[in-house]
Amino acid sequence: MLLKPVLVGIGGGIISRIADSFRQKNIDFEGISSRKQDKYWLLDLTNPSEFDYDLITDDHLIVLAAAISSPDKCQKEYTLARQVNVEGTVEFAQRCLDRGARVLFFSSDTVYGPSQPGEAPFIEDVTLQPLGEYAQMKAEAEALLLPLGEVKVIRLSYVFWRDDKFTKYLTQCALTNQAAEIFDPFDRCIVYIEDVKAAVERYCDAWSDIYDKVINVGSSIPVSRWQFATMFKNLVYPNLMLTKVEPKEDFFRARPRLISMDTQRLTRLLGRQPTTVEQAIAREFSGEDQV
Numbered sequence: 001m002l003l004k005p006v007l008v009g010i011g012g013g014i015i016s017r018i019a020d021s022f023r024q025k026n027i028d029f030e031g032i033s034s035r036k037q038d039k040y041w042l043l044d045l046t047n048p049s050e051f052d053y054d055l056i057t058d059d060h061l062i063v064l065a066a067a068i069s070s071p072d073k074c075q076k077e078y079t080l081a082r083q084v085n086v087e088g089t090v091e092f093a094q095r096c097l098d099r100g101a102r103v104l105f106f107s108s109d110t111v112y113g114p115s116q117p118g119e120a121p122f123i124e125d126v127t128l129q130p131l132g133e134y135a136q137m138k139a140e141a142e143a144l145l146l147p148l149g150e151v152k153v154i155r156l157s158y159v160f161w162r163d164d165k166f167t168k169y170l171t172q173c174a175l176t177n178q179a180a181e182i183f184d185p186f187d188r189c190i191v192y193i194e195d196v197k198a199a200v201e202r203y204c205d206a207w208s209d210i211y212d213k214v215i216n217v218g219s220s221i222p223v224s225r226w227q228f229a230t231m232f233k234n235l236v237y238p239n240l241m242l243t244k245v246e247p248k249e250d251f252f253r254a255r256p257r258l259i260s261m262d263t264q265r266l267t268r269l270l271g272r273q274p275t276t277v278e279q280a281i282a283r284e285f286s287g288e289d290q291v
Helices: 013-024 071-076 078-098 133-148 165-176 193-209 225-235 264-270 277-284
Strands: 004-008 030-033 060-064 102-108 151-156 180-183 214-217 242-245
Touching: 004 013, 004 193, 013 193, 060 078, 060 193, 071 078, 071 133, 078 102, 078 133, 102 133, 102 193, 133 151, 151 193, 165 180, 165 225, 180 225, 193 214, 193 264, 214 264, 225 242, 225 277
Parallel strands: 004 030, 004 060, 060 102, 102 151, 151 214, 180 242
Antiparallel strands: none
């Protein structure tokens, strides 16, 4: 790889999966964690000035995924969340850029706000209308980071792998013969973790050849949670029982019901179409004993 990845937020599910993939491929990387661990560098985004920036060099790609990502926590603990998601993130990135590193910032599809049924998918250049505190923080961080120079942004939809929160819930329901309660409608351009890994590798290999400053990272067609759960039932656990429920009134105050994104830039980045949700489920659970 032309750039050595530095994975920030290595305790999180997405970054830990990327780290596992790098280990399997013998790709050299560094990890940064908010918890003190012998093999990783320590970073507290509430106090980024304490980080040892002498560790950062001009051949590093800072994969900046650390965040308080729960919309509910961002709402209830706003000051702390903003300190981490905006102030600390921007200061840390700026200091790394000063050392000659590049920064790949993990943002969110929620910065677009809600899609309306029948409207065209969001392209990366539209005016953002973030819904909820988490989305507002991500949009603000983007706006502060992008003018700083060697910064690029990926706007992630919900990332699927076998141990993501929703999939683990469905699996547990299937194994315990409990009906899974599914919010509906609730639609996102769900992206397979393998596509996220491939995207990060492309940035490491071809940073200077990627001219798009912002890229949507998701599948090409929105899929509702109900549709996902039905596919999961059909492909993995035929015994899974499903029931539709209406979430509490405040659930969608911080979460759009529907986000539809254009993925042409991602297709160009990967050199192929994004993995469909059905393909992703089949691949992730291939060889799984059905019950």
